[in-house]
Structures are given as C-alpha cells and as structure tokens.
Amino acid sequence: MTTPATAELRKTALNSVHRRAGAKMVNFGGWDMPLEYSGILAEHEAVRMRAGLFDVSHMGEIEVRGSSALELVQWVSCNDAAKLVVGQAHYSGLMTNRGTFVDDLLVHKLSDTHYLLCVNAGNQDADFAHIVANNRTTAQVENAGPRYSQLAIQGPRAMEILQKLTPVALAAIRYYHFVFGKVDGVDCLIARTGYTGEDGFEIYFDPHFSEKLWNDLMHAGESAGLIPCGLGARNTLRMEAGMCLYGHEIDETTTPWEAGLGWICKMDKGAFLGSDVLAEQKKSGLTRKLVGFEMLDKRIGRDGYPVSIAGCEAGRVTSGGPAPFLKKNVGMAYVPPASGAIGTDIEIGIRGQLAAARIIALPFYKRPH
C-alpha cells in the first residue's frame, strides 16, 4: 500500500518533518510524499471547515524569460497568456501537436519578459524537454524546481492564519492573482490559488526556509484548527471540487474539449501547438466527453472501473471514490456525448457486478462564498 522509501525517490525539504510527525508516506510520481497525517477524512473536513497545510514542494517550476517569453508560452499552451497582467495567473494546458495534454499547469506572469509555470511533479522533466524542443524563439527556459519549495494553505480560515505572518494585505490579492512579499521574514511569491475548491494561498520560496515556514505556519494556525494534510486529502478535495488530475482525467490522449476544459482553450489567440487539430475536433464534434457521476449503489466506483450505459460499455472511470464532505461516492468518466446528459442512469462495473450510478453536474462541490 505505502511504498518503502528508497534511494531513488526524490524528497522535498520537508521530508524529515513529515517522517518525524508520523505521516504515512507514499511514492507519488517518484517523490516520497505524505499520503496522510491524521487521516484523509479528518484532513478533508479541516480544509472544508477550517484550514489545512500541504507540502506541495514536489510540484515543478519552469521559468521562461526574454523578450519572446510570451510568444513561447503562447505557442506551447492553450490558454491566452496575452490576457494576463503582471501579478496574475491562470490555469492552462501544455499541448502536444495533436492538441492533447503533455501536462496541465498554472502560468504566472511575473513581468512582460518573465513567466513562472507551475507543473506536475512527475511531469516536470518531460515538460521542460517538451518546451525546449518546441522553442522556436530566443526565450530562455529554466527547469527551476530545485530552487523552490511550495506550501499550500487552504480553507476558509487560511487567510487569517497566513495574515498573522505577513505584512502583505492578503484580502487585496484577488483570486488567481499573486504578489511578492515576506511571510515570516522570508521572501515569497504569494498566490491566491489552490487545488481544493476552497479559498487559500500557495506560497513559493527558497527551500532553505521550508522547516521554518512550515513550523511557524502550523504554530500560527493552531488556534484556528490548522492541521497538516497529505496527498490523500488533496486528491479527495480536488475530486469533490470536480478538478482534473493529470494521468486521470487528462493525458496525452485527451483534448481540452473532451475534458470540459474549453474555457482554457482560446482558439482566437492565434496558432499554438495542436490548435489545428483542436479546430478540426471542434468542428467535427467529440467522440467522448468527461462527465461527473454519483453512486446510487452503496459500493464505490473507482479509478479504472468500466462504465455502462443502457447495457453497453461506454467508458472508464477516470477518478472515483468518496466525496467526504458531500457524504456520497462520486467519480468522473469519459462517455459518448450523446449518452452523457445530466440525470442519465448509468452503471459502474465493480468486481464483476454492475452498480447503479447517475450522471450529475460538475463540480460536485462549490464553496458557499
């Protein structure tokens, strides 16, 4: 279940903190990461009701610099980075020339000539190689992951906790915007972003200060109910919020249209990698699309389980499991568009038996404010 730590696994600067605290560790994309501390359900609940702190230093950072930085970012990603102002970030996809996902990422505009891309841990080296290989400009590309630690503090009380340690007026940072400022005396990029469906912040800083920031944030948040959280809760939180995970909902075979991510795919921005294929697919129509479902049966539809509609196998579950805050079992799956209307009764194949489920709207959870 848990994977033994071996010499080959990469470690964040907080690895010994996690191990000393008794976190259950797991191999995630080649990284030795905390799966859970007090338990996935308790951590999930803390983030929905109070606050949770996640070490997400395994995430990769790629920096693009130079007078043609924007041109390169525009060429390799599907969202329109020309729309970003300095201090703004957006969600986007790193595209193959087939219009499918090499990765999903956050693009931060640091200046007119400098962009910071935050990418998935397991993909960072491939992403870097892909961007370099498709760079037709003079922009410089740096695989900057080792220069950053990243912490995510998420939940309705995240702001008040983080505010105790920074002079930056956090309430003035709008959603998907960021500023540079001190947290606990440490230089940080403070972004109002996250992967939980809650309000919160992700801070990027020199790994040297990781233990200090982790410990001081935990201390600052104690009275507000802040607890350390692992990747288990990160996954249930993002799934409940209907967010895609690379390798599950999106990969090198799926397009933004299929994944319901048309809102990050801007065809009017000019040509980019795969845009011709995407234009064609938009015109000719889709053969599958991502839908959300809830289990009607008590059993749990999980990743990889087959989906049948009207007695025919229609697709596979991409992510499935408990939605702890909603107190039901949910999942996402690719199905033929004609069969994927909300309210459609479907069945999930669970250990050789069919279990009733129903297609429902995504996201499953939306925060009430």
Place this chain on the structure above:
Amino acid sequence: MYPAGYRYTKEHEWVSVEGAAGTIGITDYAQAELGDVVFVELPKVGTQLKAGQSLGTVESVKAVSEIFSPVSGEVTETNAVLSDSPEKINSDPHGAAWLVKIRLSDPKEVSNLMDSAAYQSYIAEKAKEH
C-alpha cells in the same frame, strides 16, 4: 494489542476459534495501513469458504483491500454493524468490528496460522521496510 488467543495470517486477518466456531476480522496493522474505512462488503450467510479464499472487501477512502479467509468453513453470521458504521474497523478491529463468524470444517487448519508473538515479529519486520 494483538490478542494472545487469536491466530493471524500474513495478509493481516485474524481468527478466534472456540471448538468449531470461528470469528474472523482484520488486524490493527491492516486497518492502520488502509486508513479511514468507508465500506465493507461481506459474503452471504451460508457461503462455503476455503482457507485463503476471498470472503469480501474492506475499502478505505484510498484503497480496496480483499479479505481472505484464514480457515475453511461455512459463514454463519456477518457483522451487520459494519454496513452503517464501517469506521468501527479503525477503532476496534480486534473486537466489535469482527467481519464474519464461520463454522470451521477443519479446525486443524488453525495450526497453520501464526500466533500473536509470531505475528508481531512478522509486522515488526514489515515496519522496518518503511
């Protein structure tokens, strides 16, 4: 922690036997490895099981774990409490959260299983791998 009267498998099930009547559950080690248990699927009363055969599944938030019968026999009762309170497996795996009761067809099979001391050294070895 691990009752002296129980016998244990390498797959982390326990069985407590009195005469031909056995009670089967999963160990504290197993529940800790699984994490928060959210669903349990058990066999019907009357099911004939062979030692080592799957008797059901225990699911945590993250994972599905198949449970193997430590002994052969017929299922005489399943623990109804677990359908509404599967989390009891986390809080009382060796007691209230037993999974099934079984009438052993061959009580001698029990001698193939580990006693408490042997199981505890077995999981101590496992823990070192982490």
